[in-house]
Amino acid sequence: MTAPHSFVEIRHAQKSYGTLEVLKDISLNVERGQIVAIIGPSGSGKSTLLRAINDLDPLTGGEIWLDGVQVNKALPHRQYEKHINQMRQEIGMVFQHFNLFPHLTVRENVTMAPKLLKKISDKEADKLAEEQLDHVGMLERIDYYPAQLSGGQKQRVAIARALAMKPKLMLFDEATSALDPELVEEVNLVMKKLAQEHMTMIIVTHEMDFAASVCDRVLFMDQGVVVEEGPPEQVFRNPTQERTRNFLRKHLEGAK
Amino acid sequence: MGLDFSVLPPFYGTLALGVLWTVAITAASAVLSFFGGILLAVIALYAPMAIRLPFRFLAWLFMGTPLLLQLFLIYFGLVQIGIDLPAFVAGVIGLGFHFAVYNSELIQTAMIAVDKGQMEAARTLGLSRRQALIKVVVPQAVRDVIPPIGNNMIALLKDSALVSVIGVSELTLSAQRAIGQTYRAFEFYAAAAVLYYIINLGMEAVLRWFENRNRLYR
Ligand SMILES: Nc1ncnc2c1ncn2[C@@H]1O[C@H](COP(=O)(O)OP(=O)(O)O)[C@@H](O)[C@H]1O
Ligand SMILES: [Mg+2]
Numbered sequence: 001m002t003a004p005h006s007f008v009e010i011r012h013a014q015k016s017y018g019t020l021e022v023l024k025d026i027s028l029n030v031e032r033g034q035i036v037a038i039i040g041p042s043g044s045g046k047s048t049l050l051r052a053i054n055d056l057d058p059l060t061g062g063e064i065w066l067d068g069v070q071v072n073k074a075l076p077h078r079q080y081e082k083h084i085n086q087m088r089q090e091i092g093m094v095f096q097h098f099n100l101f102p103h104l105t106v107r108e109n110v111t112m113a114p115k116l117l118k119k120i121s122d123k124e125a126d127k128l129a130e131e132q133l134d135h136v137g138m139l140e141r142i143d144y145y146p147a148q149l150s151g152g153q154k155q156r157v158a159i160a161r162a163l164a165m166k167p168k169l170m171l172f173d174e175a176t177s178a179l180d181p182e183l184v185e186e187v188n189l190v191m192k193k194l195a196q197e198h199m200t201m202i203i204v205t206h207e208m209d210f211a212a213s214v215c216d217r218v219l220f221m222d223q224g225v226v227v228e229e230g231p232p233e234q235v236f237r238n239p240t241q242e243r244t245r246n247f248l249r250k251h252l253e254g255a256k
Numbered sequence: 257m258g259l260d261f262s263v264l265p266p267f268y269g270t271l272a273l274g275v276l277w278t279v280a281i282t283a284a285s286a287v288l289s290f291f292g293g294i295l296l297a298v299i300a301l302y303a304p305m306a307i308r309l310p311f312r313f314l315a316w317l318f319m320g321t322p323l324l325l326q327l328f329l330i331y332f333g334l335v336q337i338g339i340d341l342p343a344f345v346a347g348v349i350g351l352g353f354h355f356a357v358y359n360s361e362l363i364q365t366a367m368i369a370v371d372k373g374q375m376e377a378a379r380t381l382g383l384s385r386r387q388a389l390i391k392v393v394v395p396q397a398v399r400d401v402i403p404p405i406g407n408n409m410i411a412l413l414k415d416s417a418l419v420s421v422i423g424v425s426e427l428t429l430s431a432q433r434a435i436g437q438t439y440r441a442f443e444f445y446a447a448a449a450v451l452y453y454i455i456n457l458g459m460e461a462v463l464r465w466f467e468n469r470n471r472l473y474r
Contacts, residue, residue, distance in 0.1 A: 054380060092380075100377075101392055101396075103395050113382060116383065116387060117383070162380075162381070165382065
């Protein structure tokens with residue numbers, strides 16, 4: 001087993017559901033501060049790959065490394081639970097449907113995990129919530145409940161909730177797909193801000209313009225394999241693979 | 257012999273004490289049945305087979321046999337194996353567990369209905385499964401079933417009359433004692449019925465308060 005060199009390393013990731021192989025030997029390196037977009041048709045395995053990184057959907061083969069530590073290392077059950085809970089604190093995740101806790105206020109959504117896992121005081125927690133919510137422009141709604149927010153506001157709170165754990169890596173799974181078109185921009189702006197702050201991010205998205213403007217690298221996935229990978233200019237302007245060209249063409253037509 | 261409600265006033269003290277005991281045993285059993293219901297629901301859904309099966313058997317026993325018999329077993333039966341519980345405690349355990357089983361059925365259904373994304377979001381932040389259950393899944397499930405749990409609690413209040421048979425001086429037994437001295441069955445049972453109804457109204461007010469507090473959340 002060789003020591004990892006990149007900040008995030010996915011080595012020969014393989015995932016099967018029964019006889020259905022949804023990830024076929026995928027490898028990917030992401031450097032600290034890099035932003036990688038994953039694009040591809042529905043069902044190609046993008047979510048599965050993203051959710052393998054924090055072991056929400058465990059791989060059936062391969063390794064995930066973050067900052068020199070193997071995320072999915074083989075350990076006895078109890079030890080593994082401890083290890084993975086620790087790792088997950090360092091990996092923020094944002095979901096398509098926000099998954100805010102509806103029974104908690106915005107403030108409580110943000111502070112619950114830090115209070116529970118980092119044993120910070122109520123005062124520190126309040127300060128943390130205010131900082132993080134200010135960062136995503138949601139400070140005024142700090143004592144609202146999620147049901148009282150728009151989709152874009154919910155997603156911004158969900159990002160603040162993830163950031164409050166001070167993660168090393170952020171994962172976004174179609175963070176703007178469930179939003180009304182007019183609410184997409186406010187979430188994209190927050191993500192762009194994170195990009196400027198050099199947050200390492202892996203972003204599954206179907207917004208090609210957004211991917212082109214913020215990402216260092218784009219991965220095109222289809223049927224469980226990485227078909228094409230490169231800087232956005234190359235993947236979007238001069239794709240070398242037929243499948244990439246087809247996907248982009250269909251996508252363009254769909255967007256019209 | 258007609259009805260004569262003037263027999264009541266000398267027994268106001270007795271009846272008031274009965275009301276107090278009824279409220280006390282109902283409140284204690286309600287609390288036990290609530291938290292017991294949550295615990296049973298978590299066990300039913302998440303515990304390993306070796307723990308789940310005995311509890312399922314116990315739940316089946318509590319649901320499938322008369323509460324009266326359960327009270328007899330706990331109060332008179334356990335003495336034989338050296339467990340001599342005060343009547344009040346035996347009553348609370350019997351009523352509490354009986355209704356915990358019913359509450360657990362409701363809570364289980366509600367826990368299953370909590371969106372899977374909730375557990376995922378909590379685990380993604382680094383919470384253990386246990387922490388996620390306690391902080392995220394159970395609180396949402398419970399909020400969803402407050403009205404039907406409230407119905408169970410009202411049934412519990414009415415069934416609390418059964419503990420009179422093991423000698424807890426609650427409202428029904430107090431009325432019976434007064435009848436024993438005056439032979440005025442109608443007057444005292446009617447008085448007890450009115451008092452139960454008033455306690456019931458109080459309980460409904462408390463439940464409505466809980467429900468209203470909840471409405472803000474959704
Ligand atoms: N729990 C599961 N059981 C079986 N098949 C699954 C499961 N989750 C995802 N899949 C399958 O894996 C494939 C990839 O899914 P997914 O990663 O969600 O794709 P994408 O995010 O690219 O749309 C799909 O064919 C999907 O049907
Ligand atoms: Mg997906």
